[in-house]
Amino acid sequence: GSRPHANGNLGHAVDALRQGAQRERLQAADELGMLGEAAADAIPDLVRALADDYEPVALNAAYALAGMGEPAVNALLNALSGDHKDAIRNAGYGLAAIGAPAIAGLTEQLTHPEEQTRGYAAFALGEIGLAQEADPTTTTAALAALTRDPSEWVRRNTVEALGTLELAGNHTAQEVAVTALRDALQDSDGQVRFTTGLSLARIGRPAAAAVPALTQALQDENRYVRANAVDALRRIDTQEAQSALVDYLLSTRWCYSTTPESTF
Missing domain, CATH: 1.25.10.10 (Leucine-rich Repeat Variant)
Structure with missing residues (x-):
């Protein structure tokens, strides 16, 4: 299928992600994921959405960030070492989906003082593999x-x-x-x-x-x-x-x- 046109959709999707109802936030995270690297300006908003109280939105945000690949790695690593438990887990899922570019950062997080961070870093590395x-x-x-x-x-x-x-x-x-x-x-x-x-x-x-x-x-x-x-x-x-x-x-x-x- 065709990807949404970046310029036309980005601002609208970010607004919806910030203040829309559940269904609108869900669709916005989805649309930003479809834009891939073209939606890099939305990374901070997607990271905030990792803590959304509606889990499907938070998961869509994780995989939207994963779809951007390397540009999203540092933002996801920051969320992984944050203090919101659901966001830590969702960041782990996103980093696992990004794969090899996340390995060095995930390895560093294995010694983090927070057990959630260490555990999800280990999980993500197991999902990625070191082949x-x-x-x-x-x-x-x-x-x-x-x-x-x-x-x-x-x-x-x-x-x-x-x-x-x-x-x-x-x-x-x-x-x-x-x-x-x-x-x-x-x-x-x-x-x-x-x-x-x-x-x-x-x-x-x-x-x-x-x-x-x-x-x-x-x-x-x-x-x-x-x-x-x-x-x-x-x-x-x-x-x-x-x-x-x-x-x-x-x-x-x-x-x-x-x-x-x-x-x-």
């Missing part, structure tokens, strides 16, 4: 450090992100990620542990160094941790992983045809 980065080790190491964050929610986001960075071919970064995930299998939070197992399953064969820790996780009190450890060992598929898996399955074997009515 296009010439040297993904710095960002991977910053995420690895965040697996020891005091906030369980931040740790959950971080171990999930470490599994979706797409580090294939970068041995150093991969080793950093796998080491952090291996240690996270000992986390006090069950959800952190089972998400860690899922991330190691996603990484597959390059996560072979985590096999001893995954073997230990087969005895975890949380059934989802045990299930994801099984899946991770299956996907890692080294001799050591296979042996651990077979030993575990033999010790937990279950016969579907043995019932109180048919005991042997």
